[in-house]
Amino acid sequence: MARQPRIEYPGAYYHVMSRGDRRERIFEDDEDRKGFLRVLEETCGRCGWQVVSWVLMGNHFHLQIHTPEPNLVTGMKWMLGTYTIRFNRRHRLTGHLFQGRYKAIPIEEGDYLLRVSDYIHLNPVRAGLVDWEKGGDVLKGYLWSSYLEIAGYGKPGLCAKHKARLLGWCGLKAKDHRAYRRRVSHLAVQERKDRGKGWEELRSGWCLGEEGFAEQILEQVGQGLEKRKKGSWAGGAVQGHDQQAAEAWVGQALKRLGWGEAELRRTPKSAAEKEVMAWALRRQTAVERQWIAQRLHMGYETSVTAAVAKLRKPHSTHRKIMKILALED
Known part of the structure; x- marks a missing residue:
């Protein structure tokens, strides 16, 4: 079966996920994680991307990104390729690092971006990487996600342009960090009880949004389908x-x-x-x-x-x- 082309259009939001080849680790240590974030920052500079939220796990990563221009494919090709080259050089390896195609789901702007951010930030909970014995804000102890920045624990970083909007979608003011922490802590407790259930709409389907969002996307990109470049629906x-x-x-x-x-x-x-x-x-x-x-x-x-x-x-x-x-x- 032929691969479905990527959907690209100006102003798109995506939930992007990529896993290590044969589900092997893509981060061996903190230096690798710092290196990946540097590559992500470089990609944002090259392509004009904006990051809404992110998390780095052992053998995969999740990103929620905004692409003002229709250049998801160009940016992902450079980002994954550049990180692979630097990872292999550092660890004296050769060959593929990532498994097959990355996953990229278009998201409707608004509450759905908040929903995806919650899913991304709760990954360490589902993976059993947080310390429940300490109590309080358990996600504070996981260093490799955008939660620390959005919750007000760190300096402005990759998510600076969307932090206030994300808090606004929670009904909070830009600096109401304590309320945001309480909200996410409640979600973390619920996540532990539900054992990761309740995210079916994020794990299936080719887009995430209200009824009619899919039709809007297809209408927006449909005019360029006949002249599209191979592998995407962005046209020229x-x-x-x-x-x-x-x-x-x-x-x-x-x-x-x-x-x-x-x-x-x-x-x-x-x-x-x-x-x-x-x-x-x-x-x-x-x-x-x-x-x-x-x-x-x-x-x-x-x-x-x-x-x-x-x-x-x-x-x-x-x-x-x-x-x-x-x-x-």
């Missing part, structure tokens, strides 16, 4: 947005360097300026290496790969150019 909007953002960045970089298109064409493909620009485009945008190689007149895409590898340990000339382009190492 994704590629166009990615290249537009990258083109704008190139224009600003050339201005800072004092270059025009003529200087860009005649400068050697291995010039430090081009290496830094290629590295920055791979880091800050979602365009492919082939596009970067053509736009920067660097020959083949392998030149872009080599530049990115070289910038892992930038030399002094690279650092001077990064300063000119207002880039951080």
Whole structure:
């Protein structure tokens, strides 16, 4: 049976879950978890994503994300691939890290986002990873979820843009953390009693929302189905947005360097300026290496790969150019 294409549209919310290959661990220690969160933050920067809630478990993760642009597939490809490369490099491994396709369910905005956030935050309860002996707010002891940020225990982080809205959907004010903690603690006790039952609508179906939400999605994406890119229902909007953002960045970089298109064409493909620009485009945008190689007149895409590898340990000339382009190492 052919795989169903991904559904992408501007302003979409998703519940995303991915599990380790053969259900093996994708996080061996806290450094891996910190590394994954760094990759997630980088993905948000590249693709404009916003995180509503998240949790990291031993062999899987859950994310609730908002994609202002229809670029779920592009972002997930980069995020999972980048984390796999860094995980394998750190642990001296090779091969796949994640199992098959990730799960991505579109969610209707509003109370359903709160429902999914509750499900995500209660994962440690279902897995038996909280200490009931201590009493009180048992989820406070689990460090690897967005609950700590939303409940007011930590500094603003990945969920800063949606925290107030999430509390608002609970009928609470932006800083009413104690009431939110009591609410989730009550849910945790109920979750323990019910043994994880009651989440059937989140575990089945291809979307989550009120009656008519599915029809709205299909109507919104239906016009682009005949011209869709392989594997998604976003049409050509994704590629166009990615290249537009990258083109704008190139224009600003050339201005800072004092270059025009003529200087860009005649400068050697291995010039430090081009290496830094290629590295920055791979880091800050979602365009492919082939596009970067053509736009920067660097020959083949392998030149872009080599530049990115070289910038892992930038030399002094690279650092001077990064300063000119207002880039951080």
